Amino acid sequence: MTLGSARLSLAFRLALRELRGGLKGFYIFLACIALGTGAIASVNSVSHSITDAISTQGQTLLAGDVRFEINNREATSDELSYLRGLGAVSTSTGLRSMARLPDGSDQALVEVKAVDHAYPLYGTFEAEPNEPLGNLLAARDGSYGAVVAPLLLERMKLAIGSQLLLGNVKLRITGTIKNEPDAISEGFGFAPRLLTSNEALAASGLIQTGSLVEHVYKIRMDDPSSGIKDIADRSNKAFPSAGWSIRTSDKAAPSLADNITRFSQFLTLVGLTALIVGGVGVANAVRAFLDSKRTTIATFKCLGAPAFVVVMIYLIQIALIALAGIVAGLVLGAIAPIFAAQFMARFLPVSTDPTIYPGALSLAALFGLLTTFAFAILPLGHAREVPATALFREQGFETRKLPSWPYIVAAGLLMSALAGLAIATAYDRFIAIVFVAAIAIAFVVLRGVAALVSWLAKRSPRVRSPALRLAIGNIHRPGSLTASVVLSLGLGLALLVTLTLIDGNMRRELTGHMAEQAPNFFFVDIQGSELDGFRTVVRQQVPDGKLVEVPMLRGRIVAFNGEDVTKRKVPPAGQWVLRGDRGITYAETPPENAAITEGKWWDKEYIGEPLVSFSDEEGKALGLKLGDSVTVNVLGRNITARIANFRKIEWQSLSINFVMIFTPNTFKGAPHAWLATLTDPAATSQQEASILRSVTNAYPTITSVRVKDALDMLNTLVGQLATAIRAAASIALIASVLVLAGALAAGNRARTHDAVVLKTLGATRAMLIRAFSYEYLILGVATAIFALLAGSVAAWYVVSRIMHLPSAFLPDVAISTILIALVLTVGIGLMGTWRILGQKAAPVLREL
Template identity: 50%
Template sequence: MHGTIPAQPQRRPIPASSGLPLVLRLALRELRGGLKGFGIFLACIALGVAAIAGVSSLSRSLTDGIGREGRRILGGDMAFSLLQREASQAERAFLASKGEANTIATMRAMAVAGEKGSALVELKAVDAAYPRVGTLETDPPFAPADLFAARDGAFGAAADPALLARLDLKVGDRVTVGGATVELRASLVSEPDKIASGIGFGPRLLVSQEALQATGLVQPGSLVRWTYRLTLPPALSTEEGLAQVEAEVGRALPEAGWNVRTRLNADPRFARNIERFTQFLTLVGLTALLVGGVGVANAVRGFVDRKRASIATLKSLGAPGGQVVMLYLTQVMMIAAVGIGIGLLVGAALPFVVTGLFGHLLPIPIQPPLAWAELGVALLYGVLTALVFALAPLGRAHDVQVSGLFRDQIDPERRWPRKRYLAALAVSVAALVGLAVLAAYDRRIALMFVAAAAGSFVLLRLVATGIMAVARRLPRPRRTAPRLALSNIHRPGALTPSLVLSLGLGITLLVTLALIDSNLTRQLQQTLPERAPSFFFLDIPNAQADAFEDFLRTQRADAEIQRVPMMRGRLVSLGGVPVSEVKAQEDVSWVLEGDRGITYAKAPPEGTEVVEGEWWPEDYRGKPLVSFDRKIAEGLGLKIGDEIVVNVLGRNIAATIANLRHVEWRSMGINFVMVFSPNAFAGAPHTHLATVTYPDGSDAATDARILRSAAQAYPMVTSVRVKDALEAVNDVVSQLVMAIRGASSIALVASLLVLAGALAAGHRARLYDAVVLKTLGATRARLLSAYALEYGLLGLATAVFGLLAGTLAAYFIITRVMNLGFSLDLSGAVLASGLAVLVAVGLGLLGTWRILSQKPALYLRNL
């Protein structure tokens, strides 16, 4: 059997003219045997492609919905908004000259239901033309004219069902808003312009403009947003016409201070949030695809090992190494095409499934399209990922020796593929990186993701090399099981690199998610600092500010009251550059969007520290100065001495930055991005903002009493209970956490598949190990204990790396991306990594048990 090996026949390459058809023909012939060993390969590719295709297609459906429904969402073709003041007669007349105009007013107010208490509401006052676009749905149904008409001493209203539940009211009951009595004639089912009107802390209360005026809440300086909507004639409703009207209004009324929106960008905040969340989910899908790529590499390596005899046969018949590689690359890519096809089908179907199951919950109606461009991008991701992770193991098939026909090579020599395959690999990696960056909404984040992914692969390879080096240098144990486990870790062809890579990615991801989850939970549960206010009081009329403060002191003498003047202003330019052209950092761009609260002060506000520049004297009378939050100023590219222009009540006010402050926003105190010198707004109408803090806190009964008393004595003051506001925010954040957990589970499933694939890839070598050791007298129990010890040692070493890497990743995401404080709580992370190690050991032993049941004779023949 082991006689002299005959001389190999001279190889004669197959003619090039028949190369491609022959390769394809041989690939199809070999695939007739089925896809055995490629189950995990298919699952990894399909999972990643489905995630990317599904997320992109759903995002396309939502953005198309916004574009298609823009006119209904906005309530017209254009909307011009002002805060704290109504448009003048001249301004309204100019808008009316361009098309049909109607008016909406929104503000926060208190609805008082007698002994049943009071509640904060988002008051929305509409005119007789509402809704000009879309349909208002109520229960019971009402025509708007009948719904809002005044009769029997009360104005009609439609209320959000949440308000009815909160105050234990029913349709037909009455509440008091300011100085007006309002009858709740219907519960609100749907308002066509809900998104454009904004989402607040309280339930919606829909009333007429006449009812709003009767409340007495509209005073100089009151925080009322007036929105004037235009429905343009067909000739001006085109994209060019919208731009023309906007330009004409800007030229005719340059200092009006409008916030202008058109049906083409009906809700830019909602669209931007879709883009951001799509970016996150796409990165999760790409993570799953890259993690799955390790599974692809493991599957291809196992495939090549199984095909060594076939490869040797082909080469002995004259097939060149390059043609052999092309043959098996064709097979692998054909199998990958099956997985990509499955992923594309699932991804394309996802928007239709979501619409069918949850369409009634979405804020806009969507009609899912087949998003061919997005599916094409997902297809490219799948093809490039399969190519990147298959090239290296397939490239080694070029140098498989023909002697494999006569003697099995259990631990074949590991070597780098030839230069041509390394070059192809480099091109494929560059293409995958380029696609990830070019297809991203935020290319900076995409580049950071690419760098983190590359760093993870390199670090895990170094960790595997280090573990093998340490195991090689450790003294050999006397007992058989530890000695065998230690040698298995560092021997040629060991599973260590693939197991460390597969398990390391999974544990790192688990630890990262566990720490993000724990930090977000801590933020939700411990948002209130030790000295957080109990109430915010808004819209305190300037003339009643002192009296209201005295009233608050009568409620509890030990209350700590902080009161500041407050106005709203919109930034117009920074350093001479219009805000529309300012390139702000992502985390501070919100400052440029819409109106901001502003104040003036003689001394630095409590809880702030001047870190650069100097505060102005108390009797300062010069050119208006402003103090800026340092972090936000840096994000906007501002420095001391720069000039900013802010529009307040229709006037542009220029001010010079005199100093920068550090503001602790999480203190829940009264803080502003911009604090002006007192002379900047001399004589301007404004209201006051106050907070009330109790040294020992307060209970629900006390809070309800104070809210009821304040609403009855000062109906124009809006009261916000801090705990209620935080609960509203926490509900949104909790939903975000659940979405992150659900999306990230895709990557976790991919990690589990890859781990199983890594173990399966080493099946052949482990099979021969077991055969030889059993022949030499090793018992099944001893082999199982050796393998368990090996997997356990690798798992523990990898878990240490996963804990460190996951902690660093979570710290970066929490502090730099989410801008929150980081707290190191490793209890959940350690539990998650421990479970991952147990899963790895369990999967390894499960595969080993099957190996140990094999009969030795069949395999001993070829050794």
């Protein structure tokens, strides 16, 4: 056995012997590591359970092996023959429209889905009453059957057996939807579902030239295991101008999967914040533990133990305790999907079978180990550097000097590895880089805040109150709790302030500025022959309202500069533009709500090659520049236009905006519908109801969307997401509280000596309580000020630079933050020191 391995073996045996004395002083260490690791493991395990369910249940979620979607037109006879050659085909049609009562007294926006007799090819459609779907949708006594979401019955005060009008057809509600197997793959809907037959939809008159309609062809292939591998390439090669969107069962709900991944990565960063906050607790616990072991370390050194052996003894102990905390966190992460399934099964596809996700657990374990060693290495370096004589002579470690350079380098490498892992595993690496930079800056600033508070306390004028004078002295004296308290609470409170301000600004925008400047209504699918009559109806209701109309088509971007967009690597910020069809228009003049940022607009009477104006932000995200070509598939034809200019769009205005605006000659003669908005800030709810009723009754094929209803639904969704995010952020705050409690416990030994000496000199318990209260009050206010400043800056960056929304400071957040900081610092501080105040003097004085 070599000398190095013998020393390592000796260190391991001594470490195990010392651990027999228990884990006193390490319980908070364990809790911090378990909490942070468990948060990361849980979030990623639940995310994996959802994405795996989407993958394994793909045929059911898609209701087919392959899904072909064509917008605004049906498949041609050649295309349909090709699709039927792939396997059994089920045809469905989707659109938004207005369902209304036969007497015209009420109406509601619905998500219409018309299906054929083959639906669904996979999975089971369930309704109440439990009858075959064909029977529920059958035509009887001059009306077609329809099954609807229970929400529609509630909104319109209907019951099974009630009559509804959809366009020009009469529907009879025969049941409510319990389970629509492919609902998730269809995407998020802003209105209740109405399911009927293809025959009913054809009779409704809703499908007209230019209508916003999705024609979907789902196929059950004879050999799906090999047939879907290159189906998209083969189909696009066979019909290069079809313009269809193709999705296979292994990617049944890509938007949902991307959103789940993005959200889980965000929560992972929040969990990592909790783990890093816990890292401060690790450093405090290790420092306090080694301080309590000073006589043992001194004995080792006096007996000739090399510094390497001393360091390894305690490094092994720390590693073993950290592993215990990590295992506890991994157990929490392993069982999290089982509990989550009980709550999310109604909304999301979640596997209910107990499943372990090694990748998610390994990632959490790696984060836990890196955090532990990154924060423990410097206290170990201090223990190695202090000579045995100083250990006997001093009360604790002299930490004002840095340890030797190998420990500093090791700590730096471990911190870098932790940051690199966070960036490498993030969905959006730019956000991860910003997060890592913000954490690093926060630590530096927190150190600066602690130093500033100590400096100000040291140079403060002498006060007459003995309690306040003692509190100020405690803040700046050697071994004070200032740095520990500020570091403990600062990061957790700053994160809470950031998330609360983001949530508050989003809600403020949705219910305030955005709601005020948004139009009252969007009107979709207005046919050219209906335009004059539609204007007349609206003018009769609101003669002073602002009515804006634009032509509208649907098109899907298929290429940039001749390169297929599916082969192009696109950053997350621009991916939504390429996902499915986009609304497009043409115009002679620039829209009033947009500003040209680069290039110039075409002449009013322009005749020449097709040109396009592209949204500046989205264009830059896609890597486009002036002169690039954009190929768009519209109504089965590929049209290529050159980018003539970029323009800035204020999406938050909710007015009519398009990513792409083309020259009028681009779509000359192409059939299309019109889109209109109506804005009248003075309109009351009764007037809006009257407008909606008049337009729907006069033109049943026009879809009317009340913007306030959409904003209310969005506000509810934002609130639900904010609740989940704040719950995750509370983990970081809990970690902060644990670290604060640990820091106070670590300083109790010195506090005990101080309290006993002061009581011996005549100080009363009441005076000491006031002194400690003043100290924690000052530290709490300092920490709250930092949290408010740091959180406000972070929230401003996210809201204004990432979300592109107006950002404002919210006073109620400031008040609640200060109160939380004061309650935590003063409350926990006094609870930790209360026992000290009752300590008997004699035992303590004998040890001095």
